[in-house]
Amino acid sequence: MTTVPARPRAARVATWMFFALNGFGMGMWVVHIPNVERATGISHSTLGALLLVLGGAAFAGMQVAGPLVDRLGHRKLVPAAGVFVGLAVCAPGFANSWWTLGLALILFGFGNGAIDVGMNSHAVVVERAYPRPIMASFHAMWSIGGALAAVIGAATLGAGVPTGVTLTGTGLVCVLLSLGAARFVMEPADAPAEVEESAPVQATGRRTxxxxxxxxxxxxxxxxxxxxxxxxxxxxxxxxxxxxxxxxxxxxxxxxxxxxxxxxxxxxxxxxxxxxxxxxxxxxxxxxxxxxxxxxxxxxxxxxxxxxxxxxxxxxxxxxxxxxxxxxxxxxxxxxxxxxxxxxxxxxxxxxxxxxxxxxxxxxxxxxxxxxxxxxxxxxxxxxxxxxxxxxxxxxx
CATH class of the missing domain: 1.20.1250.20 (MFS general substrate transporter like domains)
Incomplete structure (x- = not known):
């Protein structure tokens, strides 16, 4: 049995944290959508259009972050995207009109798209340093983060905590987790040679x-x-x-x-x-x-x-x-x-x-x-x- 060195193991935990905070941040936004809709006074149709704006911004964030992570490296981009998401998730809680909510969702969507690509790309790097597949467990942590958001969100809603306060607390958690995990992020060159050689065979072989x-x-x-x-x-x-x-x-x-x-x-x-x-x-x-x-x-x-x-x-x-x-x-x-x-x-x-x-x-x-x-x-x-x-x-x- 191959022993995985400490560096990849620490990077694996850091990647779990990024997936969990992404699921947690998105989940906290989702459970507060009805409150935000009432606070801004928008209709269901306007909300639907703004959610499409969020999706479009996320797609743009993915396309921007992809080449950037290759150029700047995971150690710079992934924590920065996590901090960006943490700051952006606060904004919908203070929106008071359709256009302020639209701006907030553009920022939040862009950050979510960026961290989505960054953390998945980093997960592949970490998996290369392991002698077995580990990617699915990262996606499971995203689900755990979302489930935790549902529980905490229900509790804060039941207690009457203002949406802005709850989402600001959510953002603070995301920022702190991102900064805490930053030092453990790996680059491809950091994978130990003896482990990398025994990593799972690339699934795509010699295809174009x-x-x-x-x-x-x-x-x-x-x-x-x-x-x-x-x-x-x-x-x-x-x-x-x-x-x-x-x-x-x-x-x-x-x-x-x-x-x-x-x-x-x-x-x-x-x-x-x-x-x-x-x-x-x-x-x-x-x-x-x-x-x-x-x-x-x-x-x-x-x-x-x-x-x-x-x-x-x-x-x-x-x-x-x-x-x-x-x-x-x-x-x-x-x-x-x-x-x-x-x-x-x-x-x-x-x-x-x-x-x-x-x-x-x-x-x-x-x-x-x-x-x-x-x-x-x-x-x-x-x-x-x-x-x-x-x-x-x-x-x-």
Missing amino acids: PGRLIWLLGGLALALMLSEGVANDWAALHLEKDLGTSASTAAFAYGAFAVAMTTGRFLTDRVAAWAGPAAIVRYGAAMAAAGLSIAAVAPWVPLSLVGWAIFGLGLSGGVPQLFTAAGNLDTRNSGALMARVVGLGYVGLLAGPALIGGLTRWMPLNVTFAVPVVLCVLAAVFAGVLTPKPEPAEQPVA
Whole structure:
């Protein structure tokens, strides 16, 4: 068994912190959206437009941060992005009009996009210093951060704490964690040679980065679009199609989220044994089966089982795609990561809107055929993660 030196182990903990603070900051914003909407006096439609602005700013932040992390290094960009997010998350709590909220969300979205690419690129660097896959555990920490935000946010809302105070406290936590973790951030050259040699084989083998990056991005878009559908429509499906109460309907998303978080903690061990292509292939197939069950089930318990299977199936695929993207070309890891993360983020935003548009012409459970088909396609094309064999040496005449 290979012993991992102290430097990569410390960097792994630091990366956990960045993923957790990102999930925590985003989660605290989400639970306070109704309060912010009331404080600014905007309509639901205006809020929807501003949320699209946040998404666009996040996408821009990803594309800017990708090349910057290659040029400046992880040690400078990742903590700086964490501090930026911490400062920006305070701003929505003090918005008093649509335009001040819009400016706040541009800053917050840009910072979230930057840290998303930076921390995932850094996670790939840390994983190279390990003899086994560890990427999925980082994504699990993002989920833990979001869950912690839901609990703390509910408590502060129940206690009547002003939104500005809560979000300022959230920002302070993010800033302190970023500054505390900064000294442990690694650069590619910091990986110990003896460990780096035994690191997991790059999933992409000798394939051409230019073409493969779009295939990886397409797979990320398909899987994250499916995840976005669960985020926004799982509870509504139980309430509208199966006639449950709002409180019971919430268990649909709960089943999905708990299964996804659990799966992310388990994925790394399975990936070390089965390989990244198998995680994407069988996980996507499981997700397609789970969502199909949830969509057609006539009973609430069976539908909840379907949503849980859907979450478990989706849990491990995206981390494998990010690892593959980051290992395509170590000199341009950040820029390549930005494309895949960016396309995945487009899917995450587009999925709920696409389903919402389709419900004008068909029942909600029928629209779930779209993510089911995308999961099937992801299973079919998962072979792009299988390494190509090295060309055989030609015998010398």
